[in-house]
Amino acid sequence: MAQRQKTAQSQKKELEILLEARNVTKSFESTERQQRNTHPVTVLDDVSLKIAAGEFLAILGPSGSGKSTLLRLLAGLIQPTEGQVLFKGVPQYGTNPHLALVFQSFALFPWLTVLQNVELGLEAQEIPKTQRIKRSLAAIDTIGLDGFEDAYPKELSGGMRQRVGFARALVVEPELLFMDEPFSALDVLTAANLRKELLALWRESKIPTRAIVMVTHNIEDAVNMADRIIVLGANPGHIRVELAGLPQELRNPQREAYTQLVDLIYRVMTTPHQKVAKLLPAHTALTETGKLTPIAPSPKLPDHEVLPHVEIGDVTGLIELVHSHGGREDLYQLGRDLQLEVDELLPLIEAASILGFASAQEGDLVLTPIGNTFAEADVQEEKKIFKQQALVNVAMLRQIVDALQDAPGHVVPEEYFIDNLRQHFNENEAWSQLETAINWGRYAELFSYQEERGVFRLEDPEIAINE
Numbered sequence: 001m002a003q004r005q006k007t008a009q010s011q012k013k014e015l016e017i018l019l020e021a022r023n024v025t026k027s028f029e030s031t032e033r034q035q036r037n038t039h040p041v042t043v044l045d046d047v048s049l050k051i052a053a054g055e056f057l058a059i060l061g062p063s064g065s066g067k068s069t070l071l072r073l074l075a076g077l078i079q080p081t082e083g084q085v086l087f088k089g090v091p092q093y094g095t096n097p098h099l100a101l102v103f104q105s106f107a108l109f110p111w112l113t114v115l116q117n118v119e120l121g122l123e124a125q126e127i128p129k130t131q132r133i134k135r136s137l138a139a140i141d142t143i144g145l146d147g148f149e150d151a152y153p154k155e156l157s158g159g160m161r162q163r164v165g166f167a168r169a170l171v172v173e174p175e176l177l178f179m180d181e182p183f184s185a186l187d188v189l190t191a192a193n194l195r196k197e198l199l200a201l202w203r204e205s206k207i208p209t210r211a212i213v214m215v216t217h218n219i220e221d222a223v224n225m226a227d228r229i230i231v232l233g234a235n236p237g238h239i240r241v242e243l244a245g246l247p248q249e250l251r252n253p254q255r256e257a258y259t260q261l262v263d264l265i266y267r268v269m270t271t272p273h274q275k276v277a278k279l280l281p282a283h284t285a286l287t288e289t290g291k292l293t294p295i296a297p298s299p300k301l302p303d304h305e306v307l308p309h310v311e312i313g314d315v316t317g318l319i320e321l322v323h324s325h326g327g328r329e330d331l332y333q334l335g336r337d338l339q340l341e342v343d344e345l346l347p348l349i350e351a352a353s354i355l356g357f358a359s360a361q362e363g364d365l366v367l368t369p370i371g372n373t374f375a376e377a378d379v380q381e382e383k384k385i386f387k388q389q390a391l392v393n394v395a396m397l398r399q400i401v402d403a404l405q406d407a408p409g410h411v412v413p414e415e416y417f418i419d420n421l422r423q424h425f426n427e428n429e430a431w432s433q434l435e436t437a438i439n440w441g442r443y444a445e446l447f448s449y450q451e452e453r454g455v456f457r458l459e460d461p462e463i464a465i466n467e
């Protein structure tokens with residue numbers, strides 16, 4: 001009976017909601033480069049999630065899906081355009097003092113010692129100097145930097161500098177610890193070491209932190225560390241699915257449940273336009289707490305074409321590799337063969353499927369008939385097929401060629417296209433989209449682009465758009 005009461009109590013404690021985002025939307029007004037004709041761009045669309053005491057939440061998602069923006073919103077560093085963030089049920093305005101952030105690379109002040117850098121974490125709080133030093137020394141000790149209090153950042157390795165970052169975050173004894181790709185700038189062994197130590201501190205309650213949220217691009221990190229995993233989709237950023245993490249004892253690459261979960265997340269991330277429900281095996285356990293946040297009911301198709309920023313040579317390489325494996329290959333295996341993380345592989349798959357060369361199906365990349373022909377073609381033939389596929393499938397390239405065909409002298413300034421792109425993307429992304437279109441269009445020999453003058457010129461005014 002006593003035991004049962006205790007369990008009930010601890011369950012109740014587990015579900016105490018520390019932080020909650022309710023229907024949060026974030027748009028940015030473009031401020032960079034030319035200001036005219038800019039439109040606010042939605043970066044996060046209607047995101048709701050809860051963070052409960054006792055949990056370790058991992059957030060995955062392709063580059064640009066708004067992971068960092070979501071963390072900053074939850075931390076109160078920026079305010080939502082719509083919706084609310086609540087800390088323990090109370091709407092949060094401004095930076096949350098009960099929360100600390102660790103970034104990918106930590107900005108340490110080079111002229112301050114380790115101790116002084118850590119003390120900075122307490123600057124905002126009115127704590128007497130002696131107390132500040134005492135707590136900073138304790139944090140330095142906890143994070144394994146004992147003996148380096150008086151060292152300067154330049155004397156430290158990358159891993160040790162990141163430890164200072166952790167100490168600076170932990171010195172405030174935050175209830176919530178947020179980490180934005182905290183290990184991705186470190187070499188493999190240093191990262192593994194720091195990851196292990198951090199997990200030990202957390203699991204053994206050596207730090208008072210009550211919940212951890214980690215943004216990562218590494219699926220295995222998420223599966224190894226998290227109790228709950230959220231996968232964001234892009235354009236605009238939204239929650240695609242929320243999955244239960246594995247029980248502690250199954251977080252081991254030797255276990256089937258582990259490889260299954262890694263594989264499932266891989267499939268979800270490599271098929272951004274597929275309904276997640278279709279990818280889930282029937283027995284997949286969505287989280288208990290997952291009931292707090294529903295799965296996105298349907299995938300949101302971007303309302304405007306989004307070109308992935310990849311070199312066509314890399315797409316060609318991918319298609320040839322799949323072709324050499326008989327026209328079909330497991331995506332996870334492909335990532336391994338190419339030594340690419342999923343967020344590096346994803347844009348290549350996206351490009352191959354936009355161009356009609358391949359499609360992701362049930363965790364495999366499958367070449368289309370034209371994809372197979374392309375892989376077998378010689379260089380001349382390859383260019384011809386690429387040109388055709390690009391014109392038929394890439395709206396942006398078609399628009400450029402159409403405009404050039406109609407323009408006097410077949411010359412059009414870049415402003416013409418960038419103004420249009422600004423309606424769908426922020427300033428930086430609009431230019432990136434144009435740059436990618438230029439690269440693809442040049443590869444396809446559809447047009448030339450003069451960088452100094454910022455103009456497009458038609459290579460071959462007689463070009464036929466014959467599908």
Ligand SMILES: Nc1ncnc2c1ncn2[C@@H]1O[C@H](COP(=O)(O)OP(=O)(O)OP(=O)(O)O)[C@@H](O)[C@H]1O
Pocket residue numbers: 028029030043061062063064065066067068069070426428429
């Ligand atoms: N202050 C800002 N002003 C305008 N646009 C912004 C701002 N901050 C972020 N964005 C845009 O919001 C989108 C999401 O950015 P964010 O950095 O949150 O993505 P992310 O998922 O963290 O990406 P990555 O994996 O590359 O770190 C991007 O298109 C980015 O350009």
Ligand SMILES: [Mg+2]
Pocket residue numbers: 067068069180
């Ligand atoms: Mg980020």
